[in-house]
Amino acid sequence: MTRSLTGRLTGRLGKWLVLVVWLVLAAIGGSFAGQLTDVEENDTVEWLPGNAESTAAFKEQGTFASTEAVPAVIVYVRDGGVTEADMAKAAADAEAFRTFENLDGEVLGPIPSEDGEAIQLIVPVDIEDDWELAPDLLDEVRERVTSDAGDLQVEIAGPLAMVADQAESFGDLDSSLLLAAVSVVIVILLLTYRSPILWILPLICAGVAVTCAQGVVYLLARYADLTVNAQSASILAVLVLAASIDYALLLVARYREELRRHEDRHEAMDFALHRAGPAVMASAGTVVLGMLCLIVAEMNSTAGMGPVLAVGVAVGMSAMLTLFPAVLVIFGRWVFWPKRPHFGSDEPTTRGLWAKMGNAIRPRPRMVWVTTTVILGAMTLGITQLNANGLSLEEGFTSEPDFAQAERVLAEHFDVGAGDPVTVIANADQIDAVSAALRDHPAIGSVTEPRVVDDRAYIEGTLTLQPYSDEAGDAIDEIRSSVHGIDGSDAVVGGSAAINVDMQEASARDNLVVIPLVLVVVLLILIALLRSLVAPLVLIGTVILSFGAALGVSGFVFENVFGFAGTDSSFPLFAFVFLVALGIDYNIFLMTRVREEAASVGTRRGALIGLAATGGVITSAGLVLAGTFSVFLTMPLVFLAEIGFVVAFGVLLDTLIVRAVLVTALNLDIGRFMWWPSRLAKVPDVDEAGPPPTERTLTGAPS
Structure with missing residues (x-):
């Protein structure tokens, strides 16, 4: 970003042109944003591992049976044994459902069950590729089976009940999350600015960014095959809001500084954009490229999320580097009331908390960073309590879902896998051998007659185990080994249990591939931005340590405080991408300012000035990000609650400890060698035993 460009954006004419352009974009984006749900792809294939055997089986299953069918498993129970009237009731319900x-x-x-106390009815229901219909369809089924039931106990289990509970959990997720996030942001902005007016401007501009981001994602989904699902759409709004407010906080802080040095507010914004713009672009670029790394994931849901969030952050950055500066300049200094930054007034950061923090670290920086490293290292030990082997459907809810009781009743009288079978598709000439292999496995209760189309055949086997259990996973591995060993069968094994196995394996693979890739991308961005090799390597080391500590504390809290059974297998990857891509922002904000100041006053003095100047804004930005993600803790799904906790805790840890204490101490201890091999590594450090940062030292390095 050049001075001429920033000058045009914030000039007396340019600010109005920018405002008009964004108002037009907001109007267009708003019309498309409301249609985002119309292009969401929530069918099963969009969530599965792309190259997995269960995905291939699911796609081929459409030749033999509907892949949209979601069975409702109805269980009629009478202690002491069902009666003829009970059987007649179940038969009448079955006949009624045939015209459903x-x-x-x-x-x-x-x-009838073997113990004579229950009757089972399996009704395959079409939810029309819209999981939001599941609760209404479940209510229709329940109304039918409970009418005239008398004292006969009736429960509805199976996939339809599970999907309905999930749909109700996601019900108003988008609006609830965004409303909660906005509320948190308003409180933090009011506390940060202590102004009844200023907080409105970044919030409005962030709202425009969210609307435009949703509009762009809609257009890309409609016309460029971008995949959007309910999960990525929900996270999109929260992420764009949080990132946009973070960028706004950094810009306002720098603009406030420049208003004290320049009488003309247009000139002040020109300097502020010129100096803060590169840091914002580098921070946003880190998030964008970090999210794009998710494209290489095997999980379709993970791979699809990356581009959606990358687009959102890019739009947010564009709004906060053009629209927001224009709005600030249009409104003038009075929006800072009651503490307006007057020309020539004193810079308060020279005597603030973070200046005092830097001076406290200065005498013994090595002792500080070594002690901090040891403490963070000890926090990583909690990883041993982090169970990332996946969660069953029941364990995926923060409280017991409605279908759990029905599933227990089903398991007491029938094979628990009823209505959710293992599916096997093989060459028709080997189907007898495949059927025999499936029937002989001890975890299979019964096997259906083969259905044959052309030269392929389809069979189903009912599991006696809970489909999402570890035992069912072991059974799937054994069944696959058995049917794959039949020459000429070309068999593929699918169904919920097989999907769960493949998802665990794909998530483990994605953790090993995507996490190192993100680290490499972030390292290259830091090298290009800081023009150094040592500083980026040091920062990457602190990021890894911070991530490990956040994961360790999360493992302890999830088990001992929240009582969660474990985490989704994709949890480490999502936690890493969000924490590293977003958390590195604060190191970028700090180190770009340190580098700017070090050019004129030396590295050690630059480190103290950089901390003093950016400490307040980075802390506020961290609180915004932590606050917005903490709203996920109110969600009824364990995965979202866990992501909310780890990101909120990790960001606060990174903001208050890693960036303020650890990185500053390392800067002071390593000194000018932090910037090797750039020219800054040859600039001798001035005597840092002098006074704290002053207004003169906060004027910034020459451009």
């Missing part, structure tokens, strides 16, 4: 408008397949049953 949303029926998608054959109604199975009534099937």
Whole structure:
């Protein structure tokens, strides 16, 4: 970004042109943003590992049966044994469901249990590729089976009940999350600026950014095959809001400084943009490229999320580097009331908390960074309590879901895998051998008759185990080994249990591939930005240590405080990408300022000035990001609650400890060698035993 460009953006005419352009973009973006849900792709394939065997089985299954069918497993129970009237009731319900408008397949049953105390009915329901319909369809099924039931206990289990509970959990997720996030941001902005007016401007501009980002994502999904699902759409709004406010905080802080040095506010914004703009672009670029690294993930849901969030952050950055500066200049100094920064007034950061923090670290920086490193290292030990082997559907809710009781009743009288079978598709000439291999496995209760289309055949096996259990996963591995060993079968094994196995394996692979890739990308960005090799390597080391500590504390809290059974297998990857891509922003904000100051006063003095000048704004930015992600803790899904905690805690740890204490201490101890091999490594440090940072030392290095 050049001075001529920033001057045009914030000039007396340019500010109005920028405002008009963004108002037009907001109007257009708003019309498209409301249609974002229309292009969401929430069908099963969009969430599965792209190259997995279960995905191939799911795609081929459409030849034999509907892939949209979601079975409702109805269980009628009477202690002491069902009666003829109970059987007649179940038979009447089965007959009624055969004319059910949303029926998608054959109604199975009534099937009596071996103990004589229960009857089972399996009704395949079509939710029309819209999981939001599941709660209403479940209510229709429940109304039918409970009418005239008398004292007969009736429970509805199976996939339809599970999907309905998930849909209700996601119900108003987008609006609830955004409303909660906005509320948190308003409180933090009011506390930060202590102005009844100023907080409104960044919030409005961030809102424009969110709207435009959603509009752009809609257009890319509609016309450029960008994949959007409910998860990525929900996170998009929160991430763009948080990132945009972070960039606004940095710009306002620098603008406030320049207003004290320049009488003309247009000139002040010109200097502020010229100096803060590169840091904002580097920070946003880190997030964008970090998110794009997710494209290489095997999980379709993970790979699809990367581009969506990258687009959102890019739009947010554009708004906060053009629209927001223009709005600030249009409104003038009075928006800072009651503490307006007057020309020539004193710079308060020279005597603030962070200046005192730097001076406290200055006498013994090595002792400080060594002690901090040891403490953070000890916090990483909690990783041993982090169980990332995945969660069952019941364990995925923060409180017991409605379908859990029905599943327990089902398991007491029937094979628990009823309505959610293992599916096997093989060459028709080997289907007898495949059926025998499936039937012989001890975890399979029954096997259906083969369905044959052309030269391929399809069979189903009912698991006696909970499909999402570790035991079911072991059974799937054994079944696959058995049917794959039949020459000429070309068998593929699918179903929920197989999908769960493949998702665990894909997530483990993604952790090993994507995490190192993100680290390399971040390192290259830091090298290009800081023009050094030592500083980026040191910062990457602190990032890894901070991530490990956040993960360790999370592992301890999840098990001992929240009582969660574990984490989703993709949790480490999402935690890493969010923490590193977003958390590195604060190191970028700090180190770009340190580098700027070091050019004129030396590295050690530059480190103290950089901390004093950026400490307040970085802390506020960290609180905004932590606050917005903490709203996920209120969600009923364990995965979102865990992501909310680890990001909120990790960002606060990075902001208050790693950036303020550890990085500053390392800067002071390593000195000018931090900037090797750039020219700054040859600039001798001045005597840092002098007074704290002053207004003269905060004027910034020459451009």
